[in-house]
Amino acid sequence: MSRSRITTLFLSISVFAICAAASAPVTAPDMTAEMPAPTAAKPSIGSFGFDETGMDRGVAPGDDFYGFSNGTWSANTPIPADKANYGAFDLLQDLSRDRTRGILEVEAAKPGSKIGAAYAAYLDQATIEAKGLTPIKPWLDRIKALKSGAGYAALVAEADRNGVGVPFNAGVSQDQKDPEHYALQMRQGGLGLPDRDFYIDANDAKLVAAKAAYQAHIARMFTLAGESDAEARAKAVVDFETGIARISWTRAESRDANKTYNKMTGADLAKAAPGFDFVTYFKGIGIPAATVIVGQPSAITGTAKLISETPVSVLKDQLLIRSLDGFANVLPAAFDKEAFAMFSTVLSGTPEQPARWKRGVDYTSGILTDDVSKLYVARYFPPETKAAADALVKNIIAAMNVRIDKLDWMAPETKVKAHAKLAAFTPRIGYPDKWRDYAALRIVAGDAFGNTLRANQWAHQYNVEKLGKPIYRWEWGLAPMTVNAQANPTLVAITFPAAILQPPFFDPNADAAINYGGIGAVIGHEMSHHFDDQGSKYDLKGQLTDWWTPRDVESFKKLTGNLVAQYETYEPLPGRKVNGTLTLGENTADLAGLSAAFDAYHASLGGKPAAVIDGFTGDQRFYLGWAQVWRRSYREADLIQRLKTDPHAPSQQRAWIVRNLDPWYGAFQPKAGEKLYLTPEQRVRIW
Template identity: 60%
Template sequence: MRLSFVALMASTMLAGASVAAVPGSMFAPATTGGAPAVAGQPTYGSFGFDTAGMDKSVKPGDDFYSYASGTWQKTTEIPADRASYGMFHKLQDLSLERTRGILEDAEKQPDSKIGMFYASFMDEAAADAKGAAPIKPWLAEIKAAKTKAALAAEMAKLARAGVSTPFGTGVGQDDKHPDTYIAQFGQDGLGLPNRDYYLKPDAALAKARTAYVAYVTQMLTLAGEANAAARAQAIMTFETGIAKVQWAAEDTRDADKGYNKWARADFDAKAPGFPWAPYMAGLGYGTQKDFLVGQPSAFTGEAKLFAATPVAVLQDYMIIRTLDEYARYLSKDFIDTSFAFHGTALSGTPQNQPRWKRGVSLVSSDMGEAVGQVYVAKYFPPEAKAAADALVHNIIAAMGTRLKNLSWMDPATKQKALEKLAAFTPKIGYPDKWRDYSTLEIRQGDLVGNVARANAFEYQRGLNKLGQPIDRGEWGMTPMTINAYANPVMNEIVFPAAILQPPFFDPKADPAVNYGGIGVVIGHELSHHFDDQGRKYDSHGALTDWWTPQDVTRFTALTDQLVKQYDAYEPLPGQHVNGKLTLGENMADLAGLSLSHDAYELSLGGQPAPVIDGFSADQRFYLGYAQVWRTKYRDPILRQQLLTDPHSPGVQRTDEVRNKDLWYKAFDVKAGEKLYLPPAERVNVW
């Protein structure tokens, strides 16, 4: 289980920690009482916040998002190649531009793998000339698999190339034995975003289902398959059967429910009907004795469905899964068909991204650390890493103080929580050791082959971990990624270089804004290790019960309040935020606000914070937080986020401030205003 700060859009330390701010940081006390420690004009506004984007006609207590960002919301247009747009996307565009330059330079070097990979994608004429030819052999092999055992073996082969099947797999740490790698399985294999898209009686989702059948029909037709419409409907019926047995999104994030160790024989006994032997052998698991299965009842149901489905339908299902995955790398007719469904029908995006953006994203994903090594050298100076590291330690210190002062946690549990904090590992910017791609073969002019080999390389990299010591230096995001994450089995928080930029972090901005931005991000990721799921992992990263029953009862009473609060939000007519699904992220925002403000006050070293442009330090802190969440959505992508994503939309994440007493004081929010909560209803966990 890895918890990120924001949805990934195409699409996170010491017992007895000192309460002193880390010295030598650009966040440390300045002679001006907390004013910017680095001279120069910040990227946004006069102190790091874009005041021109505010709507001061709105009362902060009625709609804080609009007060902080209303003019930005009214005047900002979502680009035609985006389903949503905000500050994350703006930084993502910068990262894409920078990476484009790196890859275009690499193209000029004859021995550069990243340059050859990018060039193979950018050769649009070659892709158009080849049409479906690059994957025709794969489709022929699927058709040649006349038995279910043969088809299971073919499914395993395709899985290594990145094609999804109902039984997704990979290698990761054993949650209860985090010093051991283990092969893991989880439900997968749907063409629509999740089970709700197949099962909910909602008009918008019914429209998506119709669009999906039309898309499958068109894809089969483009691939030269006859009787495409009837075969598409059979595929839809099969996938609907998969959806019926899969777990709901909120259940899949439960660490206890998701930990199920099966021996090899358990697959045959508990999920009969699927040819596990050829599938396991094809995946490279022939000698493995133990596995983790995330959703056991789904596997039982999916195997039963597989047994009851004709081979021809299963073949067509794998044909469409292959086409769906690789259409992006074929000729324009396949690309346009794929985008019309995934981009427009599901996400509401009118226009596909320019080819260069798609190429940059591909190489950044498949050879991310080879690109990242160059990116860091060009765009992430050591002083930025040092400053971010200092801020992280200030917030860790603040968490230590908060844990010590908790009124609802028993002393014994509190001590173990402090031990967990003491064992913490923050990772800033980039890995200490870069990934070795020397065995990955990249060929000029072979785009589909390059993608398949890159997928197979990554799959084999996972297999190679089995039986080996845990690589505690490994990163799950590239340095160019605008995100951050918490990994409970590693007991770590990770912040890629690219997020350490304005509006999250600007060395020329007022520290209060930086603490409201990147400071809350850091506090958010840190707190994930103590949220409703992260709290289940101990100081070593093991999934174990280390809280007393009384702690759990008191903690759950608080989190139930937050679930209820978010369940009431209705971003789209009839479509509410799912409080249970988003609980961990909402809790993390709540904690991040507390921890970062504590750290900001510590950084002042007892000196009073100045008023800047009429805004107090506390006002600037909360405005800095609100600025991060400026986001506009097209309705289809917002609906998709509400149904599938553990992160709440930007407006609701901004509204988290209504739980903070300090926010009420900073903006003079009074009873009767729309966001006002009586003190007893304000949720304060940490």
Template identity: 45%
Template sequence: MSFWRRSVLAACAPLLLVACATSFPAEPPIAAKGPQYGTFGFDVAGMDPKISAGDDFFDHANGRWVETVEIPPDRSSVNTFTQLREIASQRTAAIIADAGRSNAPAGSNAQRIGDYYASFMDEAAIEAAAAAPLRPELDRIAAIHSRADLARELGATLRADVDPLNSTDLYTDRLFGLWVAEDLHDTTRYLPYLMQGGLGLPDREYFLSDTQRFRELRTAYQAHVAAMLTLAGYDLGDQRAGRILALELAIARAHWSGVDTTDVAKADVRWTPAQFAAKAPGLDWSAYFAAAGLAGQPTVGVWQSTAISGIARLVGSEPIDTWKDYLAYHAVSRAAAFLPKAFADADFAFYGRLLNGTPEQPARWKRAVDHTNTALGDAIGRLYAERYFPPAAKAEAQAMVENIRAAFDRRIVALDWMSPDTRAKAREKLAKMRVGIGYPDTWRDYSGLEIVRGDAYGNQVRAELFEHHRNLAKLGRPVDRSEWFMWPQEVNALNAPLQNSVIFPAAILQPPFFDPLADPAVNYGAIGGIIGHEISHGFDDTGALFDAEGRLHNWWTPQDMAHFAERGRALVAQYDGYRPFPDAGVSGELTLGENIADLGGVSVAYDAYQILLKGRPAPVLDGFTGDQRFFLGWAQNYRSKHREASLRRALVTDVHAPGEYRADTVRNLDAWYAAFSVKPGEKLHLAPDQRVRIW
């Protein structure tokens, strides 16, 4: 389960890496004698003291910041994470610029990084090529004449681009997505898993909901599809787009919901090749698997089994010409960023401006850095770690993780609702949880990836195929338990249930999350809460289903699981009560895993801070007690401001609650009430027996 996930990284003006490097905004200065934020690590000026903590803790801690901060015109939202990503992206851009200036030897990572970036920045060459780079793929689609041809083309588009245990990698616009990971029941071997896909809108709700907003979005989507096909040289764009929309509507009807998709027990299905033909007729699976590189696999996981059956049925029943139109549109859509400006602008007008409410497309240099990072993230990350994450920072973060792990263990021991047998297994899982800080021990080998200067789209295609083949190569090999699923330059964190591991990249270990010069109370509330969040993911509604070895294995007594589920239902009800709009609210069920992790994270981080104090009273700083500073550090994590379209999309697709409700998780902790003198009658006040306590 990821804490957050990828961002649009940043970059600059055309062609010349040297010129680009000089135009980056300067990094925020790091104070030599004090914390970067305020006098003790928290931005007091961003508070709104007129609002009581008990009525709205998010606004109490962040209200003036929300009032004054402006969402950049090339973003749909702004929050603490996006602000730190700007810093990380500036650093990443500098690394890319250095690679471009280095006259690196052919075949080196520096050459790949520099040439990939330069190719994307070469707008003149991209405009001159027009849609020609895409022509071979469109010609293959045009040559489809049979269901077997269709199956082969669908198989050839499969990529390793989804992860059902990573909360923001659930969706792909390809017909199916591939996840290569440990077998749920035997984590010593890899298994390929197929997942539902095929939609050009973010979720099935966009196709199935009958509200006016979603009806209007579907109409706009159909017009967008027609426009993209017309740009690519197709006639009868409106008619083709109508057929594509009808097909995707049928696909959406087969899809599982986001809640069902994250139900691991329901998704734990696997078929042999012969069973695919029997259980999912309509698609020539032999041809599909051969083209996808999965021929010869004895079993394949089927994450949303009925959805995959329903989609396969459509492959067999819908007209081949409709499928050809569908494949052509999605090929054009995926390629848009690497094609002439007209394609990129049309793509942004729909997906950026209309779906997310973002007024302006990010500058081309920003998009160039983003795509270079996606293609060569580990190569860039190695340089990032060397430059920006010294050993001392890693050692300090590791020590903090171990303090929080120890505090979590104490909480498990003290649970009054857990039996000795379950408690022993929970402690074993916690003790065996592996922690990655900053960067991986080994780096990815890109020697098989060809990057050609001047071939922007070809570079992207080869990078995607390289990643697909890298994942396929895992099959039949020993499992690499040390593999990272993030780059050091990501402002993010991750719990990997099948590895029983947590990962904290270098870029998240910076102010305001983590500042060596800040007050420990703020650090424990901020990065401590994030560390606790990721550890708690190992014991959320999904993580709790995996044992100390990462296997999907029930280690709970029935009574303990019933107690755990009951407490989860109480948290669902609490979050179901949050409604950012009169007609749209938070789904407590969809966000349950993240809410359990937030509640566990802030609780265990508070305990760890108390252990650090060793019974001594914390000093009062600028009029704030230690407990107040701790909780303010937590609230500062979730500073956020959305455009309406972006927030509405998040309510449908994001397993995280909006930031204001994540900050308000503290209403379940007794210590918060004492810290801010919260009284009955205030809006966030909960009677002691209504406060949800899980870990």
């Protein structure tokens, strides 16, 4: 799709618990939920689930635990030409894509198959080329027909319905302070480059070059579309977006769940931002007289003012370039290649465009997600895997309950609420219980552009129609084919799609230590998101509210401040450090999740010592399992962009979280003076 429809855009990463205070002590639940017995089959990786050949034993664990665990793999594994980075996640995503391709090719041969028709139309580049710009011309003409600013808001609303990027990001999702109801939410937007710094950081030569390349890209797209005076018009668009960038909030600022919750009526917003006709815009997107939760008020009002001061010709040109870029993959090859050259090669360093079938799989899985998902899970997700993952979740929740009881910085009354929150969790394993119905989405053979446009319009309508309906608690933000996991704060849920429940993350035939260090730590990570610096602001009903004591908050901020400071010492590229504030939620979740998974692993041993396997103790295997899932190499341009935009630290630094954990020191005996070594007093301890 040209632009993913916003369904959960405005949800914070985490949530927490609140309940009535209780006088009875909380009893920790059983920490040894029974997992299906492993078979005698050999693990998929190595002798016990870990790739020993990928280690570099010449690296001291205390100097670089990532390099010790993965150094030979990193040295011997090139990044594929069609990728910006490559690692364990990509290995599984490639497998998932291959499997999905097989499903789609079967469907493409079936008369009347909607997903088969969508996939085949996307692959039919000859027809796309023959049609030229004819399919998109009516929409481009609609943009060019605008004569004055008076009709701009209505045109922006139409662009929004069509899936074209506009100056504001709006969508319907749960009201964070009233999670039983949906609300219209709006956040800043309007930038074609990944982050505000690409526009305004004049001291960073790489970002300055990317901005210049972006302006040249716009000019080339305009020329391809037959537009005149392309270079001057491209400069005007970039100047306009630079103005938006200057008033945009930073990504770190935009993480704050409290500061980004600002509810007002559409009329009040119109008064606060008279430069843009929000009343007409809300009516145009199908939510007239809306109440809206505004994420970054100063950015929204500032953008509205900027719109009122900008020539209508520039406003139209921005919509033109957003349309050409957004639909480039279903336009003639010249547009497709130019968009790839900018957004994948310049910004991420990817030298080669992925094969059309790969993009076709992603495209079809994007517009008909649940129809494809049903076929995928029926073929590739056995019930035994779901049962084993369920047991792991229960064990790690139990371990987290015990850790909460041992906290010395959390008040007793807060601990009661924390336990209640954990009890309220909804673990979602494999695939959803209900599927979306695409009956109203018309897919036409040989009409790749039309299918994309109609899919965007369908997704928009599906989203806005949620208002006034019961919350879709069954709906997932991730497809089963996706190698990822998710914490949803307002639904009080943690989600683990089918595709991540495979080696190296999880293998029912692998050693338990590897599974707990891999998928177990991922489970603990997502669980811990509900307790990180933002998740701790949500209660057991998913409501954004204060439930900690002021002293809890003060103590927690001090502890997390130490983690911010630690990560800001890391320099993945010369002169480019990790943003400790932007990555705080993920780093906190890594620290807490790995700790809980370690406790759960030991509880699963039932008091018996773990066997030594291939010379590795159980504790060593646990931490090696953690390091293995973070195998990843980056192209320089991709890493530069990620350091600006990604709330996750790079994989090497994620593996280093072990330096804060006492059992890791017992397992690998790092020495004082080694790069990762911290004295007990220096180690960050939160959960």
